[in-house]
Amino acid sequence: MRILSEFNFKKIISPLFILIVCEIIGRTRLIDPFFFPPPSAIFKSLWQMTITGEIFPHIAISVLRAVTGYIIAAAAGLFLGILVAGSKLFENIFDPLIELIRPISTFAIVPVMFVWFGIGNGSKIAIIVKACFFPIVLNTIAGIKGVDLRLIQAARSLGANGRQLWTMVLIPSALPMIITGMRISTAMSMLAIVGVEMLAADSGIGFLVIDAQRTFATDRMFAGIIVISLMGVTFDKIARFVQQRILSWHTDTSLAGTSA
Amino acid sequence: MFIIEAQKVCKIFNKREEITAIENFSLKVRENEFVSIIGPSGCGKSTFLLLAAGLESITSGQIFINGSKINGPDPKRAIVFQEYLLFPWKTVRKNVEFGPLVRKVMKAERRKISDKYIKMVGLEGFEDRYPHELSGGMKQRVAIARALANEPEVLFMDEPFGSLDSLTREMLQSELLQIWTEAKCTVIFVTHSISEAVYLSDRVVVMSRRPGRIIADIRINLKRPRLREMLSTPEFSEYERKIREFVWAQV
């Protein structure tokens, strides 16, 4: 078993230790199990939610909202990023706008979104778009503007025309930065979806957690948090996988990026 | 008939302050000639290459290539830089095929071209490597093959061996002479090394301090093919001494 032999057992020591300590605290009732349910109870409730299938619609709707918002943000971010990086005119038009909106916390615009889009899926997706858009647009701009002028000269001397410069030189050159922005945004989308589902929703994984809290089902609450964490890890793993696939030629694996 | 004819070329950069990089720069080069340009740092050597390659605009004066005034870059004029400037996301083969690709050469034909020039620079077997997997000398060979893949009439080289160790540099010098004979093109070669200039060239031109212009034009009458042994002949040393005098007068 290659997977098993590569598995680093030392890495599971610390989580295991914490689980055992929590279990002891919970079982001995050192802290009221209402505040601090033992992990066994949490996993039991997680298992319950899994076999009844109750958890899956919540995961599905959260993922659907997150992915929809993410795709819109990625398309808009790429498009606007290319426009701003490619034309002084568009830079002058959009740069102030980007600089003004960027520092606003995603959650500060939640009320606005509720007013504009209602409390259904529309506002939630809009909030995810806001959360994901800026890392993508900023990294796209920085990536394209950062392309070595000399590399462009080399390409032009080889005969590349304007359009070919974009598709064959500028965008491929900027790709490491663009992909980094996209990876940062996957994490942003998870943060935003959970937050907004806690504020107003009747479905989704964020709703599940806040609903468990309101009904004092703390074991369910912690179970939901575990699911959120697993979703986050999965998203990041997928993003890293895609990044490595696309950038296999790239020697630098710890790519720097700008976050919103 | 001259393949390159620069007449009283002047280039002024206008960033924060006006910088006259070259002024009154005139040079004539015959077809298939190998001409080296040598001069103090910052005198405008790279500037002239960029102008002649059509990558920068001329402030005044003119440059003719094959009798026609230059107007932007042209695949018939290739340039090789000191920093290689390969496309890091492309393999050796794809880098070499870049010129033919943007000129819309068909795939089978592109492949023939890349095979030919990869072989010419001695990189067979490395076709599928990425630039970061190559040594500096190999990267520069790829850059040369990539430039030649457009079958240029003129090849501009801006200190192409400047960042290589001396052994690799000597190897590439000899190989370049071979390639130049095979590919039959005119080479304008910028270097800081006097012996490199003498060893490679038919003519060595020396530039003044900035604003650069040509202050000496020395014909190298060593017989070809050039051999390494020639470097230790009195003739060779005499050329070196003469050029060094001109260069030192400028620094």
Ligand SMILES: Nc1ncnc2c1ncn2[C@@H]1O[C@H](COP(=O)(O)OP(=O)(O)OP(=O)(O)O)[C@@H](O)[C@H]1O
């Ligand atoms: N794009 C530019 N903008 C402004 N000034 C420039 C630009 N390119 C070159 N210069 C200036 O023009 C002068 C000549 O530069 P150039 O690069 O041609 O010199 P060089 O002879 O190639 O020097 P080196 O031997 O160090 O490579 C320098 O003073 C440089 O600062």
Ligand SMILES: [Mg+2]
């Ligand atoms: Mg230079």
